[in-house]
Amino acid sequence: MGEFELIRNFFAAAPCAQGGVGVALGIGDDCALLDVPFGEQMAISTDTLVAGVHFADPCDPFLLGQRALAVAASDLAAMGATPLAFTLALTLPTVEAGWLEAFARGLNLMAQACDLRLVGGDTTRGPLSLTLTVFGRVPKGLALSRSGARPGDLVCVGAELGNAAGALPLVLNQRSTTPDIAQPLLAHYWSPTPQLALGQALRGKATSALDISDGLLADCGHIARASKVGLQIDNHRLPMSLALQTFLGKADAQRAALSGGDDYVLAFTLPGAELPALLAAGWTIYVVGRVIEGLGVYLLDEAGQDITPDQRGYQHFHA
Structure with a gap:
């Protein structure tokens, strides 16, 4: 042919x-x-x-x-x-x-x-x-970008994190589990749902945005660099599915949510005043941190201590 x-x-x-x-x-x-x-x-x-x-x-x-x-x-x-x-x-x-x-x-x-x-x-x-x-x-003038985050903004994501990374051992036939656990993880890996409607709803409201492909910490680093700000992420506020936590355990599920990649969920910064109306309109939005003065991304535990890991996400061409 x-x-x-x-x-x-x-x-x-x-x-x-x-x-x-x-x-x-x-x-x-x-x-x-x-x-x-x-x-x-x-x-x-x-x-x-x-x-x-x-x-x-x-x-x-x-x-x-x-x-x-x-x-x-x-x-x-x-x-x-x-x-x-x-x-x-x-x-x-x-x-x-x-x-x-x-x-x-x-x-x-x-x-x-x-x-x-x-x-x-x-x-x-x-x-x-x-x-x-x-x-x-x-x-014109309403496209979301990575460069508008301001200190005081909320750091938000549009869905649960880590499911695709959790599915990888199943995709590679390294592990198995029951269908009720495997199905939602595999569905997210093979058929992620682009958050197109949410992105359009955030026009004129979010100060910065991107989609998470290499892990929350790594991709938030792009916003921090482009906006010249710091982003604090609260480890205890990460939205994770029950299937992911059951399959990996809480600690590994958190690692998948932070640095696993392949989520294709929107991460964005938002002035606090914009959040109530978006929630009232029915949008699923999880607040996972805040924008601060400085530069970089920091992971904090529930006591406010810095627990930022060295490995922040997937890196192409990384030896």
């Missing part, structure tokens, strides 16, 4: 590739054409996932299709952007119709859940990897 036949059979015919609002021209030409309304800006992000580094190899292609797009779409959530479209560059060692069919189904399912349209990409032969570029739109 040639490249163009592969694209036609498995991707161009998918429901998520049939165009939609904001897509003036999709798959079929040298470039896609996207429309952005007057007064809005385009948000663009690219993610690459490599077999054996970012996901187990081999793995279920349907689940991989879901996860790959969710990881990319989470960056749009972090900016408060409305999803628009995406491209896919797929490198395959061999062409297997069954694998591609399952992968395309998972990809399409997540695309429809995120309201993203497939508008192009590329295929080539080589070690399995996926590169997805997502496009969104956001009102």
Whole structure:
């Protein structure tokens, strides 16, 4: 099967590739054409996932299709952007119709859940990897960034932490557990839910934001550096699922929540005055700390003592 036949059979015919609002021209030409309304800006992000580094190899292609797009779409959530479209560059060692069919189904399912349209990409032969570029739109001047946190702000997250890290021993077949414990952990790993609606709700309210991919402590470090402030995280306030704590025990569950990575949950700073209205509107928000003068991220125990670990999260190219 040639490249163009592969694209036609498995991707161009998918429901998520049939165009939609904001897509003036999709798959079929040298470039896609996207429309952005007057007064809005385009948000663009690219993610690459490599077999054996970012996901187990081999793995279920349907689940991989879901996860790959969710990881990319989470960056749009972090900016408060409305999803628009995406491209896919797929490198395959061999062409297997069954694998591609399952992968395309998972990809399409997540695309429809995120309201993203497939508008192009590329295929080539080589070690399995996926590169997805997502496009969104956001009102000019209202995009969330990492650089606006101010002393006195609350440090918040939008969901429980650590579930994906807790799932990793299950994904790698290193451990097993009962279905009631395994299912919620594995679901978070393979099908994270980008917090797109929360990101949009935080526009004009949050002073900084990002999505947690490398661990809460490591990613909060990006906010601290960009905003030139300090962030204090309260270890005893970490939101963790019962499944995670049952599977790992409390201490290891806390480590997973702090530095495990792959959460794809929003972390953001928020003036205290903004919190009541957001909670009253039904948003799930956990306050895990506060912004202070200084620089860096500090983990405190219940007595207020500094217990910041040396290892703060996943690091690419770290020896």
